[in-house]
Amino acid sequence: MDNTARSSHAISGVFIFLLLGVFAVFSTVMVVMGAKAYRSTIDRQDMHNADRIAPAYIRSMVRADDERGVLTVEEVDGMQSITMRNTYDEDTYITRIYCCDGKLYEWFSSDDIEFAPAEGEAVCACDGMEASLQDGLLSVKLLNDEVWTDVDIALRAFR
Numbered sequence: 001m002d003n004t005a006r007s008s009h010a011i012s013g014v015f016i017f018l019l020l021g022v023f024a025v026f027s028t029v030m031v032v033m034g035a036k037a038y039r040s041t042i043d044r045q046d047m048h049n050a051d052r053i054a055p056a057y058i059r060s061m062v063r064a065d066d067e068r069g070v071l072t073v074e075e076v077d078g079m080q081s082i083t084m085r086n087t088y089d090e091d092t093y094i095t096r097i098y099c100c101d102g103k104l105y106e107w108f109s110s111d112d113i114e115f116a117p118a119e120g121e122a123v124c125a126c127d128g129m130e131a132s133l134q135d136g137l138l139s140v141k142l143l144n145d146e147v148w149t150d151v152d153i154a155l156r157a158f159r
Helices: 002-064
Strands: 071-076 079-088 091-100 103-110 121-125 128-134 137-144 147-154
Touching: 002 079, 002 091, 002 103, 002 121, 002 137, 002 147, 071 128, 079 128, 091 128
Parallel strands: none
Antiparallel strands: 071 079, 079 091, 091 103, 103 121, 128 137, 137 147
16 A cells, blocks of 8 residues: 555656646747747838838928928939928028938038038938929839838929
């Protein structure tokens, strides 16, 4: 009787240990699967954010300066530039939005300062930009990771 009680306790101990091991293995598998799902979600979110930042930035800047005669599309130093000229206290200032070296840049300066693309402030990643302004419609095409995104803005100043 003493031997059967001991073997029953031993089997019971092994069963509990085995159950605990199975729980640990499944817990580890669940943590690894959760981490992969989280990483996938974050990567997808980063990709979508990169695709939305440049169009949203251009829309915001253009709408803020939507006045007749302020906005033009120019070719400067071999780059297309969305150019906005504003006058503050009788001084003219220029804001240029352009793509250079794989990034979208903003350059703001007085009208009498020569344009220096390298001195602009990087906004986000952007591999290329094409812009045109016709009959009050600003059409911008942005290239990011070999995908073109169209941004069309009907300017209120031309209505």
